[in-house]
Amino acid sequence: MSGSKAEPVFERPVPVLGRSAMVALIVTAILMVAWESWVRSEGVTPAYRNSDGQWTEQRRRINNGAGDGWVFTGSSRALFNMQLSIWERLDNRRPLQLALEGTAPVKVMESLADDDNFTGKLLVGVAPGLFFSGYEYRRSALDRYPQESPTQWFGHKVSVLFEPYLAFYNYDFAFPTILRRQPLPARDGVVVDLDVRKLSNMERDRNTRLWDKLVYDEEYRELAKKIWAQNWTPLAELPPPVQEKLLESRQKQLDRATAATRKLQAKGAEVIFVQMPYEGHYAVSEIDIAPRDLTWDVLLEQTGALGLHFQDHEEMQGYYLPEWSHMTAEDADRFTEAFYGLVQRELAAHEAVGGNP
Amino acid sequence: MLFNSLTFVVFFIIVLLLHNAPFSWRIKKTNLLIGSYIFYAAWNPPFVILLWLSTVVDWFVANKLYLETRQARRRMLLFVSILVNLGMLSYFKYGGFILENFQALMASIGIDYRAPDWNIVLQVGISFYTFQTMAYSLDVYLKRAAPAKSFLDFALFVTFFPQLVAGPIVRPTQLIPQFKLPKVATRQQLTWGFALITLGLFNKIVIADGLLSQAAEKVFGASEMLHPLDAWLGTLAFAGQIFCDFAGYSTTAIGVALCLGFSLPDNFRFPYAAVGFSDFWRRWHISLSSWLRDYLYIPLGGNRKGNLRTYANLMTTMMLGGLWHGASWTFVVWGALHGGFLALERWLAKHFGGGTFWKRWGPRFVLALITYFLVNITWVFFRAQDFATAWRMIDTMLTFNMDGKKVLPMIDVLLVTGVTVVMLAIHWFMRNRYLHDVAAATPRWLLAGAWGLMLWLIIISQGQSSAFIYFQF
Numbered sequence: 001m002s003g004s005k006a007e008p009v010f011e012r013p014v015p016v017l018g019r020s021a022m023v024a025l026i027v028t029a030i031l032m033v034a035w036e037s038w039v040r041s042e043g044v045t046p047a048y049r050n051s052d053g054q055w056t057e058q059r060r061r062i063n064n065g066a067g068d069g070w071v072f073t074g075s076s077r078a079l080f081n082m083q084l085s086i087w088e089r090l091d092n093r094r095p096l097q098l099a100l101e102g103t104a105p106v107k108v109m110e111s112l113a114d115d116d117n118f119t120g121k122l123l124v125g126v127a128p129g130l131f132f133s134g135y136e137y138r139r140s141a142l143d144r145y146p147q148e149s150p151t152q153w154f155g156h157k158v159s160v161l162f163e164p165y166l167a168f169y170n171y172d173f174a175f176p177t178i179l180r181r182q183p184l185p186a187r188d189g190v191v192v193d194l195d196v197r198k199l200s201n202m203e204r205d206r207n208t209r210l211w212d213k214l215v216y217d218e219e220y221r222e223l224a225k226k227i228w229a230q231n232w233t234p235l236a237e238l239p240p241p242v243q244e245k246l247l248e249s250r251q252k253q254l255d256r257a258t259a260a261t262r263k264l265q266a267k268g269a270e271v272i273f274v275q276m277p278y279e280g281h282y283a284v285s286e287i288d289i290a291p292r293d294l295t296w297d298v299l300l301e302q303t304g305a306l307g308l309h310f311q312d313h314e315e316m317q318g319y320y321l322p323e324w325s326h327m328t329a330e331d332a333d334r335f336t337e338a339f340y341g342l343v344q345r346e347l348a349a350h351e352a353v354g355g356n357p
Numbered sequence: 358m359l360f361n362s363l364t365f366v367v368f369f370i371i372v373l374l375l376h377n378a379p380f381s382w383r384i385k386k387t388n389l390l391i392g393s394y395i396f397y398a399a400w401n402p403p404f405v406i407l408l409w410l411s412t413v414v415d416w417f418v419a420n421k422l423y424l425e426t427r428q429a430r431r432r433m434l435l436f437v438s439i440l441v442n443l444g445m446l447s448y449f450k451y452g453g454f455i456l457e458n459f460q461a462l463m464a465s466i467g468i469d470y471r472a473p474d475w476n477i478v479l480q481v482g483i484s485f486y487t488f489q490t491m492a493y494s495l496d497v498y499l500k501r502a503a504p505a506k507s508f509l510d511f512a513l514f515v516t517f518f519p520q521l522v523a524g525p526i527v528r529p530t531q532l533i534p535q536f537k538l539p540k541v542a543t544r545q546q547l548t549w550g551f552a553l554i555t556l557g558l559f560n561k562i563v564i565a566d567g568l569l570s571q572a573a574e575k576v577f578g579a580s581e582m583l584h585p586l587d588a589w590l591g592t593l594a595f596a597g598q599i600f601c602d603f604a605g606y607s608t609t610a611i612g613v614a615l616c617l618g619f620s621l622p623d624n625f626r627f628p629y630a631a632v633g634f635s636d637f638w639r640r641w642h643i644s645l646s647s648w649l650r651d652y653l654y655i656p657l658g659g660n661r662k663g664n665l666r667t668y669a670n671l672m673t674t675m676m677l678g679g680l681w682h683g684a685s686w687t688f689v690v691w692g693a694l695h696g697g698f699l700a701l702e703r704w705l706a707k708h709f710g711g712g713t714f715w716k717r718w719g720p721r722f723v724l725a726l727i728t729y730f731l732v733n734i735t736w737v738f739f740r741a742q743d744f745a746t747a748w749r750m751i752d753t754m755l756t757f758n759m760d761g762k763k764v765l766p767m768i769d770v771l772l773v774t775g776v777t778v779v780m781l782a783i784h785w786f787m788r789n790r791y792l793h794d795v796a797a798a799t800p801r802w803l804l805a806g807a808w809g810l811m812l813w814l815i816i817i818s819q820g821q822s823s824a825f826i827y828f829q830f
Contacts, residue, residue, distance in 0.1 A: 009534045012611070012620035014549045015797035020805040021548045024555075027809025028816070035817055151358035151365075151399035158363040174819040176567035184767040192766045 039168040043213045047201035048163045052141040053156030058096055058206050059145045067117040069093050073108045074125020076101035077276040080200055080326040084207040086336040097206040102137030104130045106256045113263035121270040128290035132250045172198035194227050209329035214322040224323035229281040235288050261303040277310040280324035306350040315342040358399040360609045361562055361820050376617050382539040386509055396518035404480050407445055412515045414441045415490040419497040419504040438494035442487040449480050454684030482522030488648055490515050493529045495652055502530050510536040519613040523606045525624040525644035540618035553612030559811040560605030562820035568776055569598040572769040577740050584761040588753045592733050594773045595740045597780055630784035632724045634698040649678050672696035691738040
């Protein structure tokens, strides 16, 4: 603004700090080296972050020519157990990995059903407790795809430059996360849910392998099991309004999944549902919340889609699940190879009897 | 883009390099203007159009106003500026709120009016830049200043990226003159600028997001009556969170501007050490409170038209200030409470404020604690998503009903208590001091150590680039 009526221009007082900035940087560098060393001593190796940006990037590939191939979705079992390199070796084409841990995949199915760029084959992992409850732990990733801002897009591109070199750059080792898992006396009447710990390592295109710490570190493995089983209550013992809500969600999820599958089938896309192996606590809890005859069987009947349940196929049995839910990296390789053969065979048989409705 | 994002780190490095490159001052200012548009467009590119609209309208209005002598024409020109700025603000921010209330009003007189869905995306920072541009036209209208001579300077004033989306709301007289002459930060300014950026980001990423946000979310997200300890801790957590979030943004903005050689005014001065509400508003969101004082409270008559009118003006100003924060009646109540406390303080000071008793340390400390207590009560209305939640919270906080549910784990009890005690101690210590003076007087090894520690905690906190709370206002 001009003119003599303007007040004097404010100039911020500035202290003389000498070489403080340089010393501060040295302090930070020393602390960072110590921190990175500690994280690596915990068995962590640098890997790509399982970020919303990473998922969005893969989802976007469908619009860039990858929409006519295999796409995997589902929850963590589909994410950890399906090995893209093995599938690529057998199929001559690398599939897309769109599974999200702790998240029902129905919204992904709906998104692909509405996307003209997708005409390929969709493998949908069904973790009953998630699929039929509609729980979406990674809802933020699902929301990000249609509305990713330029700054989010660019931030992801910068982040992936660092991710493969820094072990500490990992959600499970963020300072507030570490603070929150310190063993403290519980407050009377407060139900504490322990956060799920690091379970896997991710590659650039979201190919994911179970962290080997779960194999060699018994204490860590037991902790993972404890977290899966914490605060679980059988459906029948839940308060009636909660039971009612869960049953409503089950029906809603069935309806949504059926509608999305039919839409996908109508445009020529193939949909294959798969239930991967689980045991221990999950052998009880999955069936409790989503009995097979009331959920899985209904889903297949309503959609006419091919469904592969681990209880029905030898190729899907006999794998080591250290924490009841996910295969070791080596077993995931074996599983993917065996499963690929099974899928091809079952698809051919399915098509022979009429295929999609 | 957000200050706490990798995108901003890259952006700021490029801006700094260009600003220190051997270009003419005009080219450097153009770089800053383009950079500011990129900064804003990085959220949603089409929003830049409204920024341009606000810029162009106020540029032409102010120039015409300055030359115009006929009062009626001057009023009309000012009306155009206010219409465009408040019109945009109303449409994007208050459209849904107005429709909802209109629907409720119609229903109350038996008319079944169904408002259409109002799916308008709120523009980031619209409340800030519309107030900033309005101040420009108002200053020219009130003959407090002449318009800028350069359109580039004015456009940069409206758009200057460090303070574009969440303030400080800078007056034209504070910033436009700084664009006249070439400015590059000195080494000392650059160092202090980076120190302020570190402090601001530490407040936001480590304290607000890392240590306090979860407790506030758990408590204000609960749908049942809570235990009084949980209700109080959740409220204290929010008090700390909103301060560290907003003051963190302002401090970062001031630091970023200083790295480029520009001085932005303070927006916070350790408000939780305030003795009374008038003191609080001289320390909290200073740029907004002074804007409301100069462009609303004083034009309404301020304290020049008798006691009753003064109280009414205070209430009006603070209620509108509350509404500025968000399109909800809970914000209006928050503003009304502040207006009420300001009026009460004024009345008490007039009748009981004489003598030296209230100037002693002890009574002032007690008054500061009472102020902090009442400020926390007001935060309940600010944070609660509806009145049901707010009343439930207030009920348990004031009646100490011990039957309520406990939701906070021990870690939150410790974090909120620890952060609150340390924060209050710092605010009280800094009450009559300036940060730059304290920094200058601190031993270098201690300052460097604390700086390095904060930087390390920022990095290992791995912030999720969460938006600043005030971006929604």
